[in-house]
Amino acid sequence: MTISKSDQQILPALAKPYPRIAVIGSGSWGTALATVAKRAGREVVIWGRDEKTTDAIRERGENPKYLPGVELPKGIDATTDMGAALKDADAVLVVTPSKTLRKICARMKPHLKKGVPVALCAKGIETKTGLLLGEVAAEELPDHPIGALSGPTFAKETVLGHPTAATVAFDFTYADRLSPKDSPAARLAISMSSEFFRPYISDDLVGVEIGGAVKNVIAIACGMMSGAGFAENTRAALITRGMDEMKTLAEVLGGRRETVTGLSGAGDLTLTCSSTTSRNMSLGTQLGKGLKREECFDGKPVVVEGEVNSISVIDLAQRIGVSLPICESVHAVLHEGADLTQTFRDLWSRPIEAEPKALGLAFDHPFGENA
Ligand SMILES: NC(=O)C1=CN([C@@H]2O[C@H](COP(=O)(O)OP(=O)(O)OC[C@H]3O[C@@H](n4cnc5c(N)ncnc54)[C@H](OP(=O)(O)O)[C@@H]3O)[C@@H](O)[C@H]2O)C=CC1
Numbered sequence: 001m002t003i004s005k006s007d008q009q010i011l012p013a014l015a016k017p018y019p020r021i022a023v024i025g026s027g028s029w030g031t032a033l034a035t036v037a038k039r040a041g042r043e044v045v046i047w048g049r050d051e052k053t054t055d056a057i058r059e060r061g062e063n064p065k066y067l068p069g070v071e072l073p074k075g076i077d078a079t080t081d082m083g084a085a086l087k088d089a090d091a092v093l094v095v096t097p098s099k100t101l102r103k104i105c106a107r108m109k110p111h112l113k114k115g116v117p118v119a120l121c122a123k124g125i126e127t128k129t130g131l132l133l134g135e136v137a138a139e140e141l142p143d144h145p146i147g148a149l150s151g152p153t154f155a156k157e158t159v160l161g162h163p164t165a166a167t168v169a170f171d172f173t174y175a176d177r178l179s180p181k182d183s184p185a186a187r188l189a190i191s192m193s194s195e196f197f198r199p200y201i202s203d204d205l206v207g208v209e210i211g212g213a214v215k216n217v218i219a220i221a222c223g224m225m226s227g228a229g230f231a232e233n234t235r236a237a238l239i240t241r242g243m244d245e246m247k248t249l250a251e252v253l254g255g256r257r258e259t260v261t262g263l264s265g266a267g268d269l270t271l272t273c274s275s276t277t278s279r280n281m282s283l284g285t286q287l288g289k290g291l292k293r294e295e296c297f298d299g300k301p302v303v304v305e306g307e308v309n310s311i312s313v314i315d316l317a318q319r320i321g322v323s324l325p326i327c328e329s330v331h332a333v334l335h336e337g338a339d340l341t342q343t344f345r346d347l348w349s350r351p352i353e354a355e356p357k358a359l360g361l362a363f364d365h366p367f368g369e370n371a
């Protein structure tokens with residue numbers, strides 16, 4: 001059912017913003033989201049474990065560790081005290097890497113007022129359990145609405161004020177559908193909105209989370225092939241077929257196709273697969289050029305979510321019985337010691353398939369393993 005322009009009810013901006021936003025994580029993206037919330041007119045406090053970083057944000061309006069030389073708005077409070085960060089928070093953004101989420105939520109729990117919404121801004125799936133981050137947070141914080149903020153959003157560009165859009169997703173309760181303006185998704189979207197940052201509201205948390213996790217793996221694939229010397233045809237094919245893998249996983253888990261073709265899916269896939277500003281694309285490129293993993297990023301510890309995402313995405317796919325050939329290829333190279341060139345040659349010579357899948361056709365490839 002499509003909603004025509006005339007039917008689309010433009011609600012007056014009665015959705016009340018959350019006055020005080022707490023951001024947990026003082027890295028690139030946490031700092032960027034704190035900036036977005038500040039520019040939108042909110043009171044903002046950022047929590048980090050590194051006192052030098054929190055002092056720099058609070059006292060000098062800069063984050064020399066993650067965003068050197070980039071000016072932040074004045075007035076962002078910053079602390080290493082979790083209790084102080086959370087005690088008056090009206091909404092929380094969690095922005096530490098996906099693997100830290102369960103412990104961070106447990107650490108937050110004693111300090112959070114019941115009912116305060118928590119939006120997850122990391123991109124990944126919990127490796128040990130295969131749970132989406134929303135499920136992990138719901139287990140640890142059962143008294144809180146859990147959502148996600150995700151989309152094509154390089155941190156530095158966001159802080160520099162480049163017009164950016166992202167999706168804010170929370171599952172809608174019955175009450176939310178009766179009064180959307182009071183839903184956490186609407187209220188958080190309004191809370192983050194400014195002339196530079198344009199949030200879209202979604203009720204499809206699963207679809208948004210799958211998009212964020214899978215795009216990181218596809219970006220590594222794009223980097224691998226780019227580093228190996230292949231160009232735009234190859235990248236376009238990987239992006240397109242990578243979106244199909246994202247759609248396959250999202251739909252089986254209850255996500256929506258429209259979400260996959262939205263900002264948190266196609267949008268973020270396009271961004272992350274198009275620039276070595278993406279750490280996932282950059283890792284793939286370095287590996288494609290022949291560097292060993294320990295040589296990448298000059299050996300510095302860099303957050304590359306796609307490395308663990310490739311494990312959890314494949315684990316999840318196997319649990320539900322779907323095939324994700326590009327993600328499987330990345331997993332083989334990263335975690336099974338497979339040769340990069342041969343792996344992608346095999347990927348390209350899998351049985352000829354139909355697009356759309358509904359045609360149900362597949363034929364042995366003349367250069368495939370059965371040739
Ligand atoms: N960077 C970007 O452009 C974007 C990133 N994201 C997502 O945001 C998430 C965070 O990434 P990003 O901010 O880029 O990463 P960064 O490496 O820039 O920052 C990571 C932050 O997490 C903190 N951290 C790491 N481990 C722990 C821990 N165990 N306990 C507490 N704090 C910890 C680090 O603290 P310390 O400095 O003390 O190590 C640092 O403040 C990722 O899931 C990423 O996919 C999403 C959109 C854009």
Ligand SMILES: O=C(CO)COP(=O)(O)O
Binds near residue numbers: 216
């Ligand atoms: O998620 C991101 C942009 O939307 C950041 O991408 P990387 O994690 O690949 O750097």
